Amino acid sequence: MFTITKNARNLSFGLMIIGVTALILGFVNDAHSAWPSLLFNTYFFLGISVFAVFFIALQYVAEASWSIVLKRVPEAIISFLPISGIIMLIIMVTAVMHFGGNHIYHWMADGIMDKFLLDDLGNQILDEKGNPILNPGYDKIIAGKAAFLDTTFFLIRSVIYILGWVYFGRKLKQLSLNEDKHGGLENYNKGFRTSAWFMVFFAITSSIASWDWIMSIDTHWFSTLFGWYVFSEWAVIGFVSILLITLYLKRLGYLESVNESHIHDLGKYVFAFSLVWTYMWFSQFMLIWYSNIPEEVAYFTARLEVENYKFLFWFRVAINFLFPIILLMSRDAKRNNSRLIFVCIVILIGHWLNSYLLVTPGVLNKEGHIGFTEIGMGLGFFGLFIYVVFNALTKAPLETKNHPFLDESKHLHT
């Protein structure tokens, strides 16, 4: 059984205090810029925790054996999913209600989809000749998306994603714990079927969630591969988190059956999905840059022509691509723990910057900058994350039992 070290506990509490301070100061000083900061941090950590569900489901449907000895790690990460999900739902509800200065989503502004001015009862206001008056705040493009960007439908969708992910996450975790207790193939077969359903559910919801929560911030703009782009980012940060926690546990002397080959396999995933992310980013960027159509390219001019984001824009691509490809390419590098940890931390920061760039420029235009609010909230989330995940790790034995592929996993060598 895993016990949290005193240092880790103190660190998590310290980080949470910083986070709460940043949260309070941010909302007291400037609520308008605190909301996007909260959103992108929630999005980042929600991505890590939902990817843990995907990871487990992927191992089931692929009938993969190598990861069985370390499956308690993603199972522990799942326990952060309800928390980040609830924070996400709070952000969405307050955005719809415009509560507390939450104006993240431009398309939720009152009357933006009404062509003519309306009174409080919803009737058209007429001028002296009896004609309706054109609404100066009317946005034709946003009004064209009214069927999808409807606040009620939007909230229902958000609740469905979160509830569905939490349901599947808990179910897969429960099946794994039952397997430890009772053995037999029943739990494994159930896990296989549940995972197959989750794959279908996640394929649809992860895409639509990324449109809802992130892409609809820049309402006029759209990208058809945005769902994959967000998924590839979740994959990178998800694998990085699983790898870092596994290495941490190994350093403390737990997870004895995890050998170099398991670490190597996780390293391969981090390397491969970093390249997938770069591929997605570049495919999105290059086509828009090349065609240079005003309504598409506006997304990139909002980031590239603004002094605050210009450097970050290239910097995050550079570190998310160059660090993994140069430092993790060779086989020995993926078996070198200190190099893995270094690269993982670098790309974790790189993807945190990426999620900042996904959200903030669309909400704050030229005023956004990385300050104490953004970094403090990020650290606070990180503290909460390690507190919750490490607590979850203490609840179940780290060594799994009775899985049909367990023995194969223990003898993994590549």
Next chain:
Amino acid sequence: MIRKTVYGIFDDEDVLLNSVKEIKSNNIDIKEVYTPFPVHGLDKALGLKETRMAIAAFVYGCLGITFAGLMIYNIMIIDWPMNIGGKPNFTFYHNVPSFVPVMFECTVLFAAHLMSITYLIKCGLFPGAKSENPDPRTTDDKFLIEFEIEGSTKEVKDLLSKTGASEINEK
């Protein structure tokens, strides 16, 4: 002394692997092992040197990206600058995003093709090459260890039958 060739044939890769380890620990040289599919851990058990194919692949990839960069620079910047959709066409670095697909594909093309060719050359698989496989069943479901022995073959044969060889042939 006459050199004799001994073949030990196995039905299962785990038995084969154990046998190889046993034979190696008795300091007997194995000439070659033939298997229908790659057996994990066999290269370690045989004490083979690590392959340098990965380094070759890296070099070929670098060659590919350099070739593509120079080629596209020559075509699109020096020789015949073309105005495509108003994209900058007088400097390489301004236009580099549109060249990335070409450079990426050339990297893959060079790495893949040159690796295949290197592999074929290293294995001696030229057109018209004769098969060196002593027993065609190793392409189906049998595993074979080949020895070349001077003098008595008894020790090897005993060891093979002890470690579970299903068939032992001598030539």
